[in-house]
Amino acid sequence: MPKDNPSSPGALSMEEHVIQGTAVNPTIYKQLFDESGLFFEFIHLKFDNFYGIKQCKHCRRFGHTTKWCPRTKEALCIKCGLDHPSDNCPKIFCINCSEYNQRQGTSFDVNHAPYDRSKCESYDKQRANLMRHTDYGFSSGVPG
Numbered sequence: 001m002p003k004d005n006p007s008s009p010g011a012l013s014m015e016e017h018v019i020q021g022t023a024v025n026p027t028i029y030k031q032l033f034d035e036s037g038l039f040f041e042f043i044h045l046k047f048d049n050f051y052g053i054k055q056c057k058h059c060r061r062f063g064h065t066t067k068w069c070p071r072t073k074e075a076l077c078i079k080c081g082l083d084h085p086s087d088n089c090p091k092i093f094c095i096n097c098s099e100y101n102q103r104q105g106t107s108f109d110v111n112h113a114p115y116d117r118s119k120c121e122s123y124d125k126q127r128a129n130l131m132r133h134t135d136y137g138f139s140s141g142v143p144g
């Protein structure tokens, strides 16, 4: 955290620099990075900019926009992303948390809409990845 405007920025430690520049706690960063599954997540994500998490309006998945949706020819529910008509959506369900649970062995709550970001734990993960991705300069090799 910034103290009182240091007169010589060069005197800052690496850790202080990271915190001031990004608001990311390096300890949290390291924990996230050490979770093996997250790296897989991270390399498949494409981001516009800071907090610009892409979410497809067609299939409701994170990481791509409708334009690039691999399932654009399928008629998917716009509410939950599953394969049924939107009008007949049986229940609120988060496809992203469900798939995250399957991939990562987590137990995120799936009883929310995929675009309800206040409840979506997989969204939080995406955002954490995005922050790390942005802060630590991995963006150059990832096409937008």
Ligand SMILES: [Zn+2]
Pocket: 056, 057, 058, 059, 060, 061, 064, 065, 066, 068, 069, 070, 071
């Ligand atoms: Zn899609």
Ligand SMILES: [Zn+2]
Pocket: 077, 078, 079, 080, 081, 082, 084, 085, 086, 088, 089, 090, 091
């Ligand atoms: Zn549905």
Ligand SMILES: [Zn+2]
Pocket: 094, 095, 096, 097, 098, 109, 110, 112, 113, 114, 119, 120, 121, 122, 123
């Ligand atoms: Zn969710």
